[in-house]
Amino acid sequence: MQLAAQAQDFDPVQRFRLLLPQLKESLQNLMKVAAQNFVQNTSIDSGQKISEVPVQRVDKSLEEFYALCDQLELCLRLAYECLSQSFDSAKHSPTLVPTATKPDAVQAESLPYTQYLSMIKSQISCAKDIHNALLECSNKITGKMPSQGAL
Numbered sequence: 312m313q314l315a316a317q318a319q320d321f322d323p324v325q326r327f328r329l330l331l332p333q334l335k336e337s338l339q340n341l342m343k344v345a346a347q348n349f350v351q352n353t354s355i356d357s358g359q360k361i362s363e364v365p366v367q368r369v370d371k372s373l374e375e376f377y378a379l380c381d382q383l384e385l386c387l388r389l390a391y392e393c394l395s396q397s398f399d400s401a402k403h404s405p406t407l408v409p410t411a412t413k414p415d416a417v418q419a420e421s422l423p424y425t426q427y428l429s430m431i432k433s434q435i436s437c438a439k440d441i442h443n444a445l446l447e448c449s450n451k452i453t454g455k456m457p458s459q460g461a462l
Contacts, residue, residue: 323389323390324386324390327383327386330379330386331383333379334380337372337375340372341369341372341373341375341376404427
C-alpha cells in the first residue's frame with residue numbers, strides 16, 4: 312500500500328491532477344482579492360469612508376498562483392520527458408528481457424539475456440565510436456593533437 316502511495320507521489324500526471332483543483336482555488340482567491348482591492352481603492356478615490364478591515368495583498372495571491380503554475384509546468388515537462396524516454400526505450404530495445412524474479416513471465420517476443428547483453432554491448436560500442444569521432448573532430452577544429460589515452 313505504501314509503495315503505491317510513493318509511486319503516485321512521483322507520477323507527474325497524478326501530481327498534475329492533484330494540483331489542478333488547487334490552481335483553480337488559487338485563481339478564485341486571486342480574483343476575490345483583486346476585486347476587494349478595487350472596491351477599497353474606488354472608495355478611497357471617491358472620498359468615501361472605508362472600513363478599517365485590512366484587505367489582502369494582490370501580490371501575495373498572485374505569487375501563490377504563479378507558484379502553482381510553475382509546479383504544473385514542471386509536471387507537464389516531466390510527463391513529456393517520461394513519455395519521450397519510454398518511446399526511445401521502445402525504439403532502441405523493442406523486446407522484453409525476462410527477469411530472474413519472474414521466469415514464468417517469459418513471452419514469445421522476449422529476448423534471451425545473452426542476446427540482450429550483445430545488443431547492449433553493440434550500443435555501447437556505437438556510443439564510443441560517436442564519442443571518438445566527435446573528439447577527433449573537435450581536436451581537428453581546435454588544432455590540438457589527439458591524446459594517447461582516447462577512448
